[in-house]
Amino acid sequence: MDYKTRRTRVMETMPQGSLALFFSGKAPVRSLDEAYPFSVNRNFYYLTGLDREAMTLALIKNGDYVQSVLFIEPFDPEQARWVGGRMKPEEAQQQADVDAVYPNAEMLDFIHRQMKLNRGNRRMSVGLDLAKESWEEPDDPAYRFASHVRQHYPSVDLINVHASLAQLRMIKDEDELNLMRQAQEATITAVKVMMRHCAPGINETELEGVFDFALMKQGVREHAFPTICASGANATTLHYSRNDEVIEDGSLVLCDLGGAVGHYCADITRTYPANGRFTERQKQIYDIVLEGQRRVIAAIRPGRTLRQLNQVLVDFYSEQLAAIGLLDHGMTVRDYYFHSVSHHLGLDTHDVNIANLPLAAGMVITVEPGLYLEAERIGIRIEDDVLVSETGAVNLSEKLPHTTEEIETFMNKGE
Numbered sequence: 001m002d003y004k005t006r007r008t009r010v011m012e013t014m015p016q017g018s019l020a021l022f023f024s025g026k027a028p029v030r031s032l033d034e035a036y037p038f039s040v041n042r043n044f045y046y047l048t049g050l051d052r053e054a055m056t057l058a059l060i061k062n063g064d065y066v067q068s069v070l071f072i073e074p075f076d077p078e079q080a081r082w083v084g085g086r087m088k089p090e091e092a093q094q095q096a097d098v099d100a101v102y103p104n105a106e107m108l109d110f111i112h113r114q115m116k117l118n119r120g121n122r123r124m125s126v127g128l129d130l131a132k133e134s135w136e137e138p139d140d141p142a143y144r145f146a147s148h149v150r151q152h153y154p155s156v157d158l159i160n161v162h163a164s165l166a167q168l169r170m171i172k173d174e175d176e177l178n179l180m181r182q183a184q185e186a187t188i189t190a191v192k193v194m195m196r197h198c199a200p201g202i203n204e205t206e207l208e209g210v211f212d213f214a215l216m217k218q219g220v221r222e223h224a225f226p227t228i229c230a231s232g233a234n235a236t237t238l239h240y241s242r243n244d245e246v247i248e249d250g251s252l253v254l255c256d257l258g259g260a261v262g263h264y265c266a267d268i269t270r271t272y273p274a275n276g277r278f279t280e281r282q283k284q285i286y287d288i289v290l291e292g293q294r295r296v297i298a299a300i301r302p303g304r305t306l307r308q309l310n311q312v313l314v315d316f317y318s319e320q321l322a323a324i325g326l327l328d329h330g331m332t333v334r335d336y337y338f339h340s341v342s343h344h345l346g347l348d349t350h351d352v353n354i355a356n357l358p359l360a361a362g363m364v365i366t367v368e369p370g371l372y373l374e375a376e377r378i379g380i381r382i383e384d385d386v387l388v389s390e391t392g393a394v395n396l397s398e399k400l401p402h403t404t405e406e407i408e409t410f411m412n413k414g415e
Contacts, residue, residue, distance in 0.1 A: 001175050003097050007047050008066045010164050011059055019114050020127030020161055022047055023141035024055040042347040043129050043165050045263060048096040052087055056107055068098040071107040115153055127161040166352035170344060171362040179264035180364060184396045187259045187266040190214035191400060195411055200249035200274045204229040208243050215259045224258035224265035225349045235379025236372040238339060247274045252282055254379050265349045267366050268397050269383030276411040278404050285371055286404055288320045289380050292369040296341055297386060300393035303358045310341045313369050336371050345385055363388040
């Protein structure tokens with residue numbers, strides 16, 4: 001990974017002499033001496049390749065050169081005997097390809113020196129990755145540091161660099177695509193094991209466990225997101241999460257899942273019959289969803305937007321659902337399909353993006369049409385991960401069975 005180039009590009013829009021800070025984060029305490037599992041801030045990881053707690057990356061723009069300084073917790077030999085050692089400065093410097101590494105205790109003094117250097121010359125700017133999904137979300141280190149800057153350096157301009165990072169991350173380089181392909185391969189293999197294991201009478205939890213074990217057998221421990229394993233009416237709930245009911249004969253099983261390699265995600269959904277055979281009604285609805293997916297994938301090309309792709313599906317559903325009577329009595333497509341057909345994929349499952357920015361070569365998106373007929377206990381979603389190319393789309397998860405015929409053949413021990 002070329003972290004230096006990434007850091008230079010993210011600072012392109014920042015003024016000369018400006019400073020930007022990125023925080024790796026820290027796992028919150030769960031109870032007593034137990035913490036929740038640590039999950040590194042993905043933008044910090046994108047710029048450093050480091051997956052460690054309590055680290056801060058400082059970038060300073062000096063002409064055409066971007067100086068990079070990393071602040072880390074000091075190595076503690078006693079701690080290393082208990083839980084493993086913290087990263088040593090020389091290891092961090094080599095892995096992240098930064099100019100210097102200092103202890104965390106020196107960070108505030110370093111920042112203050114940068115402020116003094118710019119005093120009287122120009123108005124100082126500090127860049128921070130400021131992004132929240134909702135106002136009640138707790139402040140992360142970037143927001144807390146923004147408060148520190150406002151209090152101690154009121155004349156400083158705060159610049160939100162999140163959009164700049166999002167625009168960079170939307171286009172995947174070859175190193176990123178290689179990791180995403182590995183995540184795809186591992187997930188595809190595990191889904192096939194899961195499908196073969198499925199049978200009426202087993203619990204959704206067992207089926208989820210089969211997927212987990214099949215991933216781990218390949219050396220993949222990380223999940224892109226918590227697995228959805230929903231049978232029967234459960235599959236009509238978009239983000240069903242209990243995964244704890246017995247799978248009934250004649251029901252469909254919807255599994256939305258994905259492994260991650262180097263934090264790069266796969267996000268695949270397959271819907272299949274618990275007993276290995278679709279009913280005629282299940283086939284009818286499944287075929288509509290599958291054809292909708294085919295039409296959306298065929299419409300993918302640089303310049304299109306996700307909103308336009310979703311409209312392709314809605315227009316198709318409007319015709320097909322009307323033809324089979326599902327839009328009678330004032331019903332609409334929205335009653336059976338209430339999400340969107342695509343989202344960006346990468347270091348996050350719902351990856352960072354700039355709303356309505358047209359597609360470009362190198363982007364990876366999902367294509368996930370669904371139909372949910374609660375009254376009939378039928379929930380069907382088919383999701384594949386697609387690389388946008390110069391001429392169209394490349395389906396990264398095409399090796400999984402797609403059609404009802406392929407699924408039935410596979411589940412009944414065919415190939």
